[in-house]
Amino acid sequence: GENVEQHPSTLSVQEGDSAVIKCTYSDSASNYFPWYKQELGKRPQLIIDIRSNVGEKKDQRIAVTLNKTAKHFSLHITETQPEDSAVYFCAAWGGQNFVFGPGTRLSVLP
Amino acid sequence: DAGVIQSPRHEVTEMGQEVTLRCKPISGHNSLFWYRQTMMRGLELLIYFNNNVPIDDSGMPEDRFSAKMPNASFSTLKIQPSEPRDSAVYFCASSYNPGGSKPQHFGDGTRLSIL
Numbered sequence: 001g002e003n004v005e006q007h008p009s010t011l012s013v014q015e016g017d018s019a020v021i022k023c024t025y026s027d028s029a030s031n032y033f034p035w036y037k038q039e040l041g042k043r044p045q046l047i048i049d050i051r052s053n054v055g056e057k058k059d060q061r062i063a064v065t066l067n068k069t070a071k072h073f074s075l076h077i078t079e080t081q082p083e084d085s086a087v088y089f090c091a092a093w094g095g096q097n098f099v100f101g102p103g104t105r106l107s108v109l110p
Numbered sequence: 111d112a113g114v115i116q117s118p119r120h121e122v123t124e125m126g127q128e129v130t131l132r133c134k135p136i137s138g139h140n141s142l143f144w145y146r147q148t149m150m151r152g153l154e155l156l157i158y159f160n161n162n163v164p165i166d167d168s169g170m171p172e173d174r175f176s177a178k179m180p181n182a183s184f185s186t187l188k189i190q191p192s193e194p195r196d197s198a199v200y201f202c203a204s205s206y207n208p209g210g211s212k213p214q215h216f217g218d219g220t221r222l223s224i225l
Contacts, residue, residue: 001168032211043201043216044153051211089153093211097166098143100153 002027002094006101013080014109021104023090024072032093033073035064038103039086047088048075080108112136114217116202122223128190131220134183135204143214144177144187145201153201159185192224 003026013019025033034049050057050064050073057064061080066073077084085108090101115134123129135142143158157167159179167177174193179185189196199221203214 034213043218045216046213049213097168098155098158098214100155102152 002030002092002097002099004090004092004099004101006090006104008104009102010105010107012107012109015080015082017080019075019077019080019084019106019108021075021088021090021106022072023074023092023101024070025092025099026071027092027094028068028071030092030094033064033066034091034093035075036089036091036100037086038089044089077106080106082108082110084108114202114204114215116200116217116220118220119218120221120223122225123192124225125193126191127224128188129192129196129222129224131187131200131202131222133185133187133202133217135185135202136215137183139204139206139215140182141205141212141214142179142185143203143205144185145203145216147199147201147219148197156187194224197222197224 006023031052035047036044037047038044048059048062048064050066061078063076087103087105089103092099117132141160144156145153147153156169157177158165162179175189177187199219201216201219203216205212205214
């Protein structure tokens with residue numbers, strides 16, 4: 001089955017700097033890769049997603065890139081703000097199973 | 111749109127008791143997912159339904175766990191008998207067909223504590 005790894009597990013950046021979180025997946029049949037943000041005590045919320053027929057997608061300060069050959073995808077947050085502090089999860093869908101990465105705790109320091 | 115509605119928000123019960131968690135998906139969504147979240151194991155998919163039919167229950171930890179979806183607007187996750195290691199936050203999520211390749215919308219979760 002699918003296996004998703006995520007790095008780093010924790011990330012601290014200064015406000016205004018960029019943050020990058022990387023995920024790898026094992027199932028070459030996976031074709032959908034969402035990213036979720038979860039604030040403390042709250043539900044995961046979708047922030048951006050990408051499908052396997054696209055290499056990059058942007059939404060304001062957030063972007064996701066996908067390398068199907070290497071089977072990895074990354075989340076990029078530019079001009080980070082304190083409200084970006086949260087746990088971020090990547091996930092992969094291979095048609096039969098939806099697998100989440102272990103999460104990255106992002107702290108944006110003022 | 112009311113979003114995915116879960117009840118109860120919090121549940122505290124003694125081990126051995128039956129626990130029933132409830133979920134109402136977003137109207138029009140035809141895929142429903144149950145997740146369990148713990149610090150140790152992260153976010154785990156337990157089971158998902160498509161058009162009220164269970165598609166993959168390989169994540170259900172053991173026979174003490176069961177899930178049903180009697181109609182498009184309601185699902186339950188039941189634990190009987192409950193054990194302290196079942197303590198976790200249980201999330202329900204729904205999406206529009208075909209489920210896996212469409213964004214999932216999560217409910218606010220049920221925080222379950224088994225004493």
